[in-house]
Amino acid sequence: MSHELRTPLAAIIGYNELMQDLAAEYDLTPILPYLKKVDMTAHQLLAIISDILDLSKVEAGRMELLPERAHISVIINHVLTNVQPLADKNNNILSVNYPTDIGELYTDVAKLKQILINLLSNAAKFTQNGRITFTITRETKSFNNDNNQTQNDWIIFEIADTGIGIPENALPKLFRPFVQINDSTTRPYGGTGLGLAISQRFAYLLGGNITVQSTLGKGSTFTLIIPAQIPIEESPAKSYEENPAA
Ligand SMILES: Nc1ncnc2c1ncn2[C@@H]1O[C@H](COP(=O)(O)OP(=O)(O)O)[C@@H](O)[C@H]1O
Ligand SMILES: [Mg+2]
Structure with a gap:
């Protein structure tokens, strides 16, 4: 489950970083703020997904301890x-x-x-x-x-x-x-x-x-x-x- 949720989001974040680099390289500065917004919201979503996964792991009794x-x-x-x-x-x-x-x-x-x-x-x-x-x-x-x-x-x-x-x-x-x-x-x-x-x-x-x-x-x-x-x-x-x- 964790893998299926995180992989597409990692791709979105990765390709968006690439677009930010390209936008900077080709002087497309007007679109940079939008790409930054994509980056910010994708990271917010990633944080929410990890929280939900953490919670369901604990509830299912599958959270491991590493003392x-x-x-x-x-x-x-x-x-x-x-x-x-x-x-x-x-x-x-x-x-x-x-x-x-x-x-x-x-x-x-x-x-x-x-x-x-x-x-x-x-x-x-x-x-x-x-x-x-x-x-x-x-x-x-x-x-x-x-x-x-x-x-x-x-x-x-x-x-x-x-x-x-x-x-x-x-x-x-x-x-x-x-x-x-x-x-x-x-x-x-x-x-x-x-x-x-x-x-x-x-x-x-x-x-x-x-x-x-x-x-x-x-x-x-x-x-x-x-x-x-x-x-x-x-x-x-x-x-x-x-x-x-x-
Ligand atoms: N230090 C605090 N002072 C006032 N309210 C708090 C505090 N910590 C938590 N809360 C209340 O408890 C709720 C739940 O906190 P939390 O589970 O961390 O969720 P979140 O921070 O995402 O809203 C918060 O939305 C807030 O209403
Ligand atoms: Mg909080």
Whole structure:
């Protein structure tokens, strides 16, 4: 399915790039803005298609996890490089707080980054001339089971904005696919309403979840909590035997 949807779109994007080069070469500058529009909308469509494919993959239980060890500060910096231009565009101040010894985690880093970029892009999109505060902390929780003390580290990513906020009655349905809160005919924000649905499902896959608090007209706070060590269900030996060359 993925291949069938992406290949024609890749051809459209590719041929359009070729036309842009030719238009420049033959001084056809009047058509350049139109070709740029084709490029922009084709990339928008590509983003929507990947979102729909991601969501259906998770729903079908076919989304694979690729856990790796990573420095949390490296992940944060990568995410900020992506999101800073969006914050600037709406004249928002983006500040980041985390302890220097925040350390490492072992999780599916690509999915974690996708969640954080989704949440921070929303904060940037729904806030104008405001402030976005990104706070990361590590918390150790002790559990007593059968007289055994076990400790688990959790990483908490909090994204607080001073934007438009979300009405209380809309909060319960926020993580459903295709839900957008403002009136669809007047909303100036674009998007498809898939970002939060995918992010919440990814958070579950990583062993955590996302919660939200918001006050209409004042701002919103989204909190992602995941274990520092992803819970592993499949035994690694099994997948090694299935794929001995790997
Ligand atoms: N930080 C936020 N502030 C205000 N509203 C938000 C925020 N994040 C999400 N929302 C609301 O939740 C809806 C769903 O978000 P999302 O799934 O990311 O879809 P999209 O960004 O494509 O609209 C948004 O359309 C918006 O109405
Ligand atoms: Mg979004």
